[in-house]
Amino acid sequence: MDILNILSLxxxxxxxxxxxxxxxxxxxxxxxxxxxGLLNFGQAAFAAVGAYGMAIGLITFQLPLWLAVxxxxxxxxxxxxILGIPTLRLRADYLAIVTIATSEVFRYFMTTIxxxxxxxxxxxxxxxxxxxxxxxxxxxxxxNFGFVTYRSDQLFVLIVGWGTIILGALVLRLLxxxxxxxxxxxxxxxxxxVRSLGKNVFAYKLQSLIIGGMFASIGGMIFVLxxxxxQPQTWTTNFTFTIWSVLLLGGAxxxxxxxxxxxxxxxxxxxxxxxMGAMVExxxxxxxxxxxxxxxxxxxxxxxxxxxxxxxxxxxxxxxRETQFNG
Amino acid sequence: xxxxxxxxxxxxxxxxGPGCKKVDPILVADKVRRQFGGLTAVDVEHVEIPRGLIxxxxxxxxxxxxxxxxxxxxxxxPNEGSWSFEGKDLAxxxxxxxxxxxxxxxxxxTKALSLLxxxxxMRLGAQKQPGESFLTALIRPLWxxxxxEITETADALLKRFKLDAKREDYAASLSGGQRKLxxxxxxxxxxxxxxxxxxxxxxxxxxxxxxxxxxIKDLKSNGTTVLFVEHDMHMVRHISDWVIVMAEGKxxxxxxxxxxxxxxxxxxxxxxxxxxxxxxxxSPKTDTTTLRATAKETD
Numbered sequence: 001m002d003i004l005n006i007l008s009l010x011x012x013x014x015x016x017x018x019x020x021x022x023x024x025x026x027x028x029x030x031x032x033x034x035x036x037g038l039l040n041f042g043q044a045a046f047a048a049v050g051a052y053g054m055a056i057g058l059i060t061f062q063l064p065l066w067l068a069v070x071x072x073x074x075x076x077x078x079x080x081x082i083l084g085i086p087t088l089r090l091r092a093d094y095l096a097i098v099t100i101a102t103s104e105v106f107r108y109f110m111t112t113i114x115x116x117x118x119x120x121x122x123x124x125x126x127x128x129x130x131x132x133x134x135x136x137x138x139x140x141x142x143x144n145f146g147f148v149t150y151r152s153d154q155l156f157v158l159i160v161g162w163g164t165i166i167l168g169a170l171v172l173r174l175l176x177x178x179x180x181x182x183x184x185x186x187x188x189x190x191x192x193x194v195r196s197l198g199k200n201v202f203a204y205k206l207q208s209l210i211i212g213g214m215f216a217s218i219g220g221m222i223f224v225l226x227x228x229x230x231q232p233q234t235w236t237t238n239f240t241f242t243i244w245s246v247l248l249l250g251g252a253x254x255x256x257x258x259x260x261x262x263x264x265x266x267x268x269x270x271x272x273x274x275x276m277g278a279m280v281e282x283x284x285x286x287x288x289x290x291x292x293x294x295x296x297x298x299x300x301x302x303x304x305x306x307x308x309x310x311x312x313x314x315x316x317x318x319x320x321r322e323t324q325f326n327g
Numbered sequence: 328x329x330x331x332x333x334x335x336x337x338x339x340x341x342x343x344g345p346g347c348k349k350v351d352p353i354l355v356a357d358k359v360r361r362q363f364g365g366l367t368a369v370d371v372e373h374v375e376i377p378r379g380l381i382x383x384x385x386x387x388x389x390x391x392x393x394x395x396x397x398x399x400x401x402x403x404x405p406n407e408g409s410w411s412f413e414g415k416d417l418a419x420x421x422x423x424x425x426x427x428x429x430x431x432x433x434x435x436x437t438k439a440l441s442l443l444x445x446x447x448x449m450r451l452g453a454q455k456q457p458g459e460s461f462l463t464a465l466i467r468p469l470w471x472x473x474x475x476e477i478t479e480t481a482d483a484l485l486k487r488f489k490l491d492a493k494r495e496d497y498a499a500s501l502s503g504g505q506r507k508l509x510x511x512x513x514x515x516x517x518x519x520x521x522x523x524x525x526x527x528x529x530x531x532x533x534x535x536x537x538x539x540x541x542x543i544k545d546l547k548s549n550g551t552t553v554l555f556v557e558h559d560m561h562m563v564r565h566i567s568d569w570v571i572v573m574a575e576g577k578x579x580x581x582x583x584x585x586x587x588x589x590x591x592x593x594x595x596x597x598x599x600x601x602x603x604x605x606x607x608x609x610s611p612k613t614d615t616t617t618l619r620a621t622a623k624e625t626d
Contacts, residue, residue, distance in 0.1 A: 175465065178464035179450070179458035179474065180459050180460065180461055181464070182447055183459055186443060190438045190440055192434070193440060193510075195422045196400070196402075196514075197423075197426060198426035198431075207461050
């Protein structure tokens with residue numbers, strides 16, 4: 001068993017572009033769920049809308065990268081309006097149902113042959129990353145950081161991604177410590193009370209849905225820029241539930257929670273995969289085959305998440321005082 | 328207490344009675360009707376709330392008092408009817424706009440925002456905070472000055488309501504009575520013209536009752552109009568200037584407390600025939616026998 005290799009893979013996973021994507025999506029979800037109390041089970045769709053919006057902007061409309069990014073964000077905001085306007089006046093559970101349905105609808109919409117000219121159908125879109133990679137100022141070389149080695153383009157994605165996360169965290173921190181954030185938290189606790197104090201609850205919920213959705217859209221863009229292609233089957237409900245896991249692991253109403261949660265969660269997945277794979281290889285688990293490992297690690301992770309939510313509902317970084325009350 | 332007839336003259340135009348005109352009304356409701364299926368919960372022909380006074384809205388359970396509150400504040404929509412606050416039509420206006428006009432309500436089941444601290448609860452009650460709009464929120468200097476003013480007001484109110492020691496605690500950690508106080512203090516953050524309290528005394532420790540009564544009287548002396556729903560007749564008698572009695576959705580009597588409380592029909596039908604005699608503790612024995620009796624009837 002090459003324990004060093006398994007560990008370095010897990011460490012690499014902690015900061016990988018996939019982690020960056022899930023962290024950004026979870027940050028958005030923290031705005032939705034952690035601060036405003038909106039049950040959004042379609043966060044994958046927000047990521048997908050951003051990714052497709054940008055990719056279509058780059059390919060179909062031949063836009064410069066910055067404009068394509070803005071187009072992705074605008075699409076994301078429109079998507080939030082479509083989701084939010086009919087459902088945000090209703091109880092929280094309705095939003096949950098509508099979001100999960102809409103995200104599936106969006107995914108199937110993208111695979112529809114009728115729109116394949118623009119969306120690429122089930123093959124998705126590719127070859128739109130040129131402008132992004134052209135921005136890379138890092139000289140072509142291999143960069144060794146002790147346990148991992150990165151090529152220049154890999155390093156570039158990581159710097160862009162983590163830079164975005166730091167910037168996003170600062171913005172969230174500013175927002176959540178402002179009176180605007182206070183209104184959101186009030187809505188999470190009791191929206192009728194906030195309404196009775198003269199706040200337009202509906203508008204705040206809509207703003208929250210848009211802002212949180214945009215975080216996910218940026219995450220989606222980084223995901224597809226890194227791969228240089230966008231595939232419809234990426235954005236399944238699995239994607240959404242991974243985001244939820246990351247958020248709950250870190251702590252829903254925190255700024256650092258989604259970041260640390262994402263790093264730890266994805267490292268854990270890589271670690272269980274590595275360790276169990278190695279154990280199967282050495283014949284320690286005769287009842288399992290290699291393909292089973294990929295499934296079983298998710299079972300283990302699901303189990304640990306259940307235990308986490310039961311015994312530490314505030315997540316790793318949540319305020320313990322908050323859970324003393326069944327508010 | 329002043330002579331009832333002179334009291335009536337200073338408040339109402341003509342004699343006191345259901346739907347009578349007021350000298351200076353702040354809130355006027357006309358033909359407000361709300362039906363839940365076949366049940367008419369509220370059917371108010373005409374009612375006026377006098378400005379600058381404390382008005383009590385009483386009536387038995389199910390009389391439609393809370394529904395009427397919800398209708399007036401926009402939390403529920405009537406089947407028909409119109410009502411205006413300071414001459415401005417309020418029909419179809421959303422609750423947050425009603426609140427911004429200066430008509431703030433509290434709830435029968437207190438709505439303290441549990442996982443916000445007491446001081447944050449208070450700050451949320453303030454209005455005209457530019458930092459509550461998204462773009463200004465990002466730029467601290469644009470709202471920090473107003474935030475300081477708000478905090479000052481909040482601290483003064485917390486002191487008045489003796490909640491200043493709880494300033495940094497989560498509202499969830501307060502007792503039921505303290506939450507009532509917090510909700511009332513929070514409602515006052517925007518210096519409303521009309522405060523509507525839905526059962527302010529329900530669940531409040533008797534030790535706190537007197538201070539709550541004083542707070543409500545203070546409101547009046549500061550020029551705020553108070554309208555409250557209450558079952559506690561002691562409170563109604565002691566602090567209200569005017570009493571409106573509702574039953575089965577309709578306004579059935581109006582007048583100064585001294586007169587209304589003496590109205591035999593009101594007493595018998597809506598307050599219970601023994602409202603001022605001490606019935607003593609209800610013994611569990613009578614309770615179970617009544618239960619058995621009802622059980623038999625339903626069988």
